[in-house]
Amino acid sequence: MTTTARLRKERIWRKNTVKFATWNILSWSGRNHEILTELHNFTIDFCAISETKKKGKGTVCIDDYILAYSGKQKEEKAHAGVGLLIHKKYMNNIDNIE
Numbered sequence: 001m002t003t004t005a006r007l008r009k010e011r012i013w014r015k016n017t018v019k020f021a022t023w024n025i026l027s028w029s030g031r032n033h034e035i036l037t038e039l040h041n042f043t044i045d046f047c048a049i050s051e052t053k054k055k056g057k058g059t060v061c062i063d064d065y066i067l068a069y070s071g072k073q074k075e076e077k078a079h080a081g082v083g084l085l086i087h088k089k090y091m092n093n094i095d096n097i098e
Contacts, residue, residue: 049083066097
């Protein structure tokens with residue numbers, strides 16, 4: 001395979017790549033800018049996060065991502081909790097988030 005053909009094949013492969021990540025963030029509060037910066041730097045499309053310490057359930061638009069989260073009830077002390085950050089370019093492919 002020639003160098004040009006190999007480079008063309010690598011570009012096509014990179015274009016069709018979806019990047020997934022997981023991260024124990026230890027708390028969403030006050031760290032959202034740092035977290036989003038890292039996702040942009042590594043061009044992550046989907047990131048499962050744990051230890052969000054967010055209360056309740058819901059979705060929030062933040063920068064180029066949608067955060068779907070679930071945590072303790074609002075009356076309880078915030079600990080644990082999970083979330084999924086989804087890049088906005090995939091939102092047309094999602095019908096519902098529960």
